[in-house]
Amino acid sequence: MGFLSELLVLLAVATAGVALFERLKLPAIAGFLVMGALVGPGGIGLIGDPERVRELADLGVVFLLFEIGLELPLGRLRLLWRPALVSGGLQVGGTLLVVSMAAVAFGLDWRNAVMLGALVAMSSTALVMRLLSQRGEVQAPQGQLAIGILLFQDLCVVPLLLLVPILADESGRGALDVGLEVGRATLALGAFCVVARFLLPPLLDRVAHMRSRELFTMVALLTVLGSAVVAEKIGLTLSVGAFVGGLVLSMTPYARQLFAEVVSLRGLLIGVFFTAVGMLFDWRVASEQWAAILAYTAVVVILKAGLVVLIVTYALGQGVRLGVLTGLTLAQTGEFSFVLAVAAAQAGLLDDSSRQVFVAGSIATLLLTPFLVGASPRIAAFAARGRSFARSEGDVPRSGPGDHVVLIGFGLGGQNLARVLKSREIPFVAIESNAVSVRAALKRRQPIVYGDATRPELLQSVDIANAKLVVVAISDMIATREIVARVREMSPSVPILARTRYVLEVDGLERAGATQVVVEELEATLELIGAALKAFGISNEAVVRFAAELREEGYVFLRTPETILDPWLSELLEGVASQWVEVPDSLEGEPSLLDLAVRARTGATIVAIERNGAVTSSPDPAFRMKAGDRLMALGSPETIERLIRLLGER
Numbered sequence: 001m002g003f004l005s006e007l008l009v010l011l012a013v014a015t016a017g018v019a020l021f022e023r024l025k026l027p028a029i030a031g032f033l034v035m036g037a038l039v040g041p042g043g044i045g046l047i048g049d050p051e052r053v054r055e056l057a058d059l060g061v062v063f064l065l066f067e068i069g070l071e072l073p074l075g076r077l078r079l080l081w082r083p084a085l086v087s088g089g090l091q092v093g094g095t096l097l098v099v100s101m102a103a104v105a106f107g108l109d110w111r112n113a114v115m116l117g118a119l120v121a122m123s124s125t126a127l128v129m130r131l132l133s134q135r136g137e138v139q140a141p142q143g144q145l146a147i148g149i150l151l152f153q154d155l156c157v158v159p160l161l162l163l164v165p166i167l168a169d170e171s172g173r174g175a176l177d178v179g180l181e182v183g184r185a186t187l188a189l190g191a192f193c194v195v196a197r198f199l200l201p202p203l204l205d206r207v208a209h210m211r212s213r214e215l216f217t218m219v220a221l222l223t224v225l226g227s228a229v230v231a232e233k234i235g236l237t238l239s240v241g242a243f244v245g246g247l248v249l250s251m252t253p254y255a256r257q258l259f260a261e262v263v264s265l266r267g268l269l270i271g272v273f274f275t276a277v278g279m280l281f282d283w284r285v286a287s288e289q290w291a292a293i294l295a296y297t298a299v300v301v302i303l304k305a306g307l308v309v310l311i312v313t314y315a316l317g318q319g320v321r322l323g324v325l326t327g328l329t330l331a332q333t334g335e336f337s338f339v340l341a342v343a344a345a346q347a348g349l350l351d352d353s354s355r356q357v358f359v360a361g362s363i364a365t366l367l368l369t370p371f372l373v374g375a376s377p378r379i380a381a382f383a384a385r386g387r388s389f390a391r392s393e394g395d396v397p398r399s400g401p402g403d404h405v406v407l408i409g410f411g412l413g414g415q416n417l418a419r420v421l422k423s424r425e426i427p428f429v430a431i432e433s434n435a436v437s438v439r440a441a442l443k444r445r446q447p448i449v450y451g452d453a454t455r456p457e458l459l460q461s462v463d464i465a466n467a468k469l470v471v472v473a474i475s476d477m478i479a480t481r482e483i484v485a486r487v488r489e490m491s492p493s494v495p496i497l498a499r500t501r502y503v504l505e506v507d508g509l510e511r512a513g514a515t516q517v518v519v520e521e522l523e524a525t526l527e528l529i530g531a532a533l534k535a536f537g538i539s540n541e542a543v544v545r546f547a548a549e550l551r552e553e554g555y556v557f558l559r560t561p562e563t564i565l566d567p568w569l570s571e572l573l574e575g576v577a578s579q580w581v582e583v584p585d586s587l588e589g590e591p592s593l594l595d596l597a598v599r600a601r602t603g604a605t606i607v608a609i610e611r612n613g614a615v616t617s618s619p620d621p622a623f624r625m626k627a628g629d630r631l632m633a634l635g636s637p638e639t640i641e642r643l644i645r646l647l648g649e650r
Helices: 003-023 028-039 050-071 074-105 110-121 125-134 141-168 175-209 213-233 238-249 255-279 283-288 290-315 320-329 335-346 352-384 412-423 435-443 456-461 477-490 503-512 520-535 540-552 567-572 598-602 637-649
Strands: 405-408 428-432 448-450 469-472 496-500 516-519 577-582 605-611 614-617 630-635
Touching: 003 028, 003 255, 028 255, 028 352, 050 141, 050 213, 050 238, 050 255, 050 335, 074 110, 074 141, 074 290, 110 141, 110 290, 110 335, 110 352, 125 141, 125 320, 125 335, 125 352, 141 175, 141 238, 141 320, 141 335, 175 213, 175 238, 213 238, 213 255, 255 335, 283 290, 283 352, 290 320, 290 352, 320 352, 335 352, 352 477, 405 412, 412 428, 428 435, 435 448, 456 477, 469 477, 477 496, 477 503, 496 503, 503 516, 516 520, 520 540, 577 637, 598 637, 630 637
Parallel strands: 405 428, 405 469, 428 448, 469 496, 496 516
Antiparallel strands: 577 630, 605 614, 605 630
């Protein structure tokens, strides 16, 4: 079979793998690997020599690393640098150390052991980000911690790739020679960064001013490949050059357009790369090493999850529940592990037997991850059961029964609510699981305790049963549902106000016991609708009333696209207002609304009638009025005036 025929088979197989695994809601990377193993020489043998497509596959790695550098969120890294440095550094360093020591103890050469530790240390950025996004947990505490660790791992790719040729050197050089080699690589990397920083942005600026889409596309491809090739010429690697080139250009105004130009080609080549890696897998060899593959899978999941639990619980002081949620999210080997594995195999640091175990075990960890993340809330709840909570010695108010508000979550929303409560002299106590936020609040003498609000002992300590109101304002949707259910169990009558980001969470929170749910997604929609209506001259009062009524109805119109807007809600936007109108003593007899033809003759809508302190809502047209009644009328100032005249004429 010729090269083009093999490439066609490869693309068809990659496409089928993605389609199948997406259908099963499993990682696409695992789909590429499995399908590659199926058609490779170790499988049915549709492609007998995967090495012939290796150079094309290597281009996929170049584009992947360029895109990662281009997309690396430096702004987020500045916000998360402390937890990323601490947790990411401990995770990568701890995993590398433990795996290396264990591998040496089992007789592996120390160079190969270090390389194996580097492979295990990496997690899948693409898979984790997708799962966090699907579950609405990107902004949740476990999501932020996972992202911080992933950012640190991504930054470690460059030094680890530089480490491969140094570890592969078998000349027996001493520590001084190795140190000099590391220094030379570091200087080369620094020089490459400086040149790229001062050369690439002006070049793109000149090209952009020429306003030629075709030229910009060509320069984008030239930038990707040129960065990789130049880096290789000065003693670095193709992958390092592509990553640094993308990182430099991420700080330019053209980063978005560059991403748009290369992302489609990158996706194609990445599929080729991972499918080619899968072709290296031999089912027969793997079947003989099934015990090693199972051991590798178990060690990776348990070690990585356990290490993250220890880091989050003790190094960051965030509690075991958050540690379990974060650890199970990162308990897999990722796409960069395969990049390093290919480089290590080519450098002789990974023999064929170890490579078979690594590929099979890594596929297993990727396939397990969605199930581990789905089960993580239950596992976290079980792990945290019975553990005592930490409590800050804050100025917790000692209020009478039913006087205070319990505020769960002390982020920006919680802090602003606390300021309003304090200004109205309403006693409150906040619960927060972020130790840093608690320390900052205690310095300002805020009434706050530290701990996990899912624990009943902590809720009892803030007298949850006698609270006047409980407000749950945290980003973790799973924990929000659990807290609402726990509070409702402990206090059946307390009003619970819960905040959520997404409309899909509303029904679950209401079933758990929330009295009212504030949906950020729908509130943003209301703001958008309001701004659009005001642009067409509708009064601010009408827009405010319209939004208030939609909230009162539980956002039904916004939550169900097939629902038609109720006519009376539409009337609110016609400049109408509500006003109590008193029936004068001069009214003759007891005419009904139908007798007076109120709607037809005035245009006003009577929504309620008050008589002797009793209010009748949505009165029947046959309802007979008496002198002294009060009518709640909806309408414009002109229609209200006509109603007053009509009643006076009777």
